[in-house]
Amino acid sequence: MIEKLALIGIGLIGSSIARGARRAGLAKTIAIATRRQETLDEAERLGLGDQYFTSAADAVRDADLVILCAPVGAYEALAKDISGSLKPGAILSDVGSVKKHVVDVVSPYVPAGVHFIPGHPLAGTEHSGPSAGFADLFENRWCVLTPVEGASSDAIAMLTAFWKGLGSDVETMSPEHHDLVLAITSHVPHLVAYNIVGTVADLEEHTQSEVIKFSASGFRDFTRIAASDPVMWRDVFLTNREAVLEMLGRFLEDLSVLQRAVRIGDGDALETLFTRTRTIRRSIIAAGQETAAPDFGRPHGDGKASE
Amino acid sequence: MIEKLALIGIGLIGSSIARGARRAGLAKTIAIATRRQETLDEAERLGLGDQYFTSAADAVRDADLVILCAPVGAYEALAKDISGSLKPGAILSDVGSVKKHVVDVVSPYVPAGVHFIPGHPLAGTEHSGPSAGFADLFENRWCVLTPVEGASSDAIAMLTAFWKGLGSDVETMSPEHHDLVLAITSHVPHLVAYNIVGTVADLEEHTQSEVIKFSASGFRDFTRIAASDPVMWRDVFLTNREAVLEMLGRFLEDLSVLQRAVRIGDGDALETLFTRTRTIRRSIIAAGQETAAPDFGRPHGDGKASE
Numbered sequence: 001m002i003e004k005l006a007l008i009g010i011g012l013i014g015s016s017i018a019r020g021a022r023r024a025g026l027a028k029t030i031a032i033a034t035r036r037q038e039t040l041d042e043a044e045r046l047g048l049g050d051q052y053f054t055s056a057a058d059a060v061r062d063a064d065l066v067i068l069c070a071p072v073g074a075y076e077a078l079a080k081d082i083s084g085s086l087k088p089g090a091i092l093s094d095v096g097s098v099k100k101h102v103v104d105v106v107s108p109y110v111p112a113g114v115h116f117i118p119g120h121p122l123a124g125t126e127h128s129g130p131s132a133g134f135a136d137l138f139e140n141r142w143c144v145l146t147p148v149e150g151a152s153s154d155a156i157a158m159l160t161a162f163w164k165g166l167g168s169d170v171e172t173m174s175p176e177h178h179d180l181v182l183a184i185t186s187h188v189p190h191l192v193a194y195n196i197v198g199t200v201a202d203l204e205e206h207t208q209s210e211v212i213k214f215s216a217s218g219f220r221d222f223t224r225i226a227a228s229d230p231v232m233w234r235d236v237f238l239t240n241r242e243a244v245l246e247m248l249g250r251f252l253e254d255l256s257v258l259q260r261a262v263r264i265g266d267g268d269a270l271e272t273l274f275t276r277t278r279t280i281r282r283s284i285i286a287a288g289q290e291t292a293a294p295d296f297g298r299p300h301g302d303g304k305a306s307e
Numbered sequence: 308m309i310e311k312l313a314l315i316g317i318g319l320i321g322s323s324i325a326r327g328a329r330r331a332g333l334a335k336t337i338a339i340a341t342r343r344q345e346t347l348d349e350a351e352r353l354g355l356g357d358q359y360f361t362s363a364a365d366a367v368r369d370a371d372l373v374i375l376c377a378p379v380g381a382y383e384a385l386a387k388d389i390s391g392s393l394k395p396g397a398i399l400s401d402v403g404s405v406k407k408h409v410v411d412v413v414s415p416y417v418p419a420g421v422h423f424i425p426g427h428p429l430a431g432t433e434h435s436g437p438s439a440g441f442a443d444l445f446e447n448r449w450c451v452l453t454p455v456e457g458a459s460s461d462a463i464a465m466l467t468a469f470w471k472g473l474g475s476d477v478e479t480m481s482p483e484h485h486d487l488v489l490a491i492t493s494h495v496p497h498l499v500a501y502n503i504v505g506t507v508a509d510l511e512e513h514t515q516s517e518v519i520k521f522s523a524s525g526f527r528d529f530t531r532i533a534a535s536d537p538v539m540w541r542d543v544f545l546t547n548r549e550a551v552l553e554m555l556g557r558f559l560e561d562l563s564v565l566q567r568a569v570r571i572g573d574g575d576a577l578e579t580l581f582t583r584t585r586t587i588r589r590s591i592i593a594a595g596q597e598t599a600a601p602d603f604g605r606p607h608g609d610g611k612a613s614e
Contacts, residue, residue, distance in 0.1 A: 237569045277530070
């Protein structure tokens with residue numbers, strides 16, 4: 001059990017950590033900091049912590065574990081702000097979706113004696129804010145830690161135990177490898193989803209093409225990840241540019257081949273691809289990372305039980 | 308109530324019609340035809356109908372309503388096959404995802420006195436086969452009818468009542484308009500999903516990039532529609548080529564703009580798009596075409612209730 005946990009930022013992820021840590025008894029005291037008074041008041045109304053601050057520096061004082069849960073674009077200023085208030089021996093971590101950039105902008109402000117171990121829980125929903133969090137969010141999901149060279153193995157073990165206490169499986173890798181893997185498993189899928197929803201929004205606006213009315217024919221699946229937090233995702237694309245452009249390039253090459261198959265009517269090529277992609281979902285379900293229920297288990301028939 | 312309903316094809320859609328029609332008492336007798344004996348045996352084991360045939364021509368005899376529920380690529384041969392066995396005054400319909408092509412290949416075989424009214428229920432899951440269907444599938448979903456010029460208004464009213472009996476809302480439009488709307492709400496989303504899952508499958512195979520392991524970070528959403536029936540979707544892209552290429556062109560134009568915004572680091576452009584797309588999902592939820600539950604209501608924490 002940690003004496004004092006400080007969460008800097010209390011949106012979907014921060015508030016889920018707070019709830020999960022409370023439920024599992026992972027910290028005696030939970031300090032919460034967020035810049036906006038309104039958000040802080042909401043966190044307090046929800047009873048997410050024990051101490052509430054609008055100043056991150058005030059929140060981290062005496063904390064054994066500090067986790068940055070704000071958008072990545074705010075990290076540099078936050079690191080500068082808290083640098084002088086971090087307790088010697090404390091662990092500083094985060095939950096950002098990119099890791100190389102985080103190492104670059106935070107490291108210069110980490111005082112000697114503080115263990116900086118960047119992290120990224122691969123979990124979330126399309127909802128945002130303190131009320132969107134829930135204690136189960138991290139259960140059976142991966143949390144990736146990207147410790148810098150020479151990081152204390154005791155500190156890594158402690159942070160690993162913390163995430164396991166929240167229900168996560170923990171994996172360690174380099175920041176660069178993390179950013180490349182996440183570019184294709186997360187960042188490019190989000191970019192593509194944002195893009196197709198944007199294309200459709202234009203059509204809806206200019207041609208009354210009834211896309212919202214008929215969205216259940218496939219389109220609505222894309223709208224979930226395209227409803228994710230705009231500021232968070234802006235920062236992802238600003239800070240993982242090279243890996244995103246590399247993976248987007250691969251996606252576009254493949255799409256050109258597929259576009260040509262449609263144009264020339266190559267049914268064999270289409271059927272081969274469509275059969276192959278079906279097996280990928282089966283692998284994900286077998287790996288315990290997806291529900292086997294049809295249609296994600298969405299309610300059908302106004303929530304009445306299906307036959 | 309219809310005296311005799313004949314379903315030609317008994318996959319996800321056909322079997323859902325059978326179950327829904329049975330539950331709502333829409334037909335006295337349900338005849339089921341499918342080419343493969345194994346599939347027919349499964350349908351019989353499931354008790355989906357009253358009569359079972361491997362010959363479509365045998366199934367449609369004396370039927371008042373005949374619905375083609377096979378992949379669109381099989382329609383021409385089926386229409387030719389059943390042409391001489393259709394009862395005068397019968398309604399012939401279908402559930403295919405494209406409509407102009409269906410009108411082109413089926414109409415020549417529709418005898419005088421038979422009412423041909425193509426249809427398309429905008430409902431489905433990623434699962435296939437007779438056991439994948441359920442009676443609630445069409446509830447609160449749109450069914451689009453695309454009657455040809457001069458179609459009997461009595462026959463249209465009867466088919467409309469049938470789909471309303473299954474829980475659907477019914478809309479009538481031209482085959483051409485249907486194909487353009489579905490190209491962007493369904494066909495291009497499926498193409499893009501198939502493509503990104505294919506790109507990722509290549510990476511998984513060649514670089515062990517751990518995409519399945521970390522799929523919950525966004526990618527897995529795409530795998531659902533990319534797990535849809537391969538033959539059905541092959542036929543969609545073979546038979547709605549022009550509309551798909553037109554809408555894919557728009558998608559690619561927009562993606563070029565977005566790719567450039569990432570490359571030059573235009574945070575304002577990114578945030579503006581990401582904010583706009585968020586409102587589209589809210590509209591779809593408000594229109595009753597999507598669940599408001601976070602993450603599609605997927606189970607979290609091994610199915611335990613969320614806090």
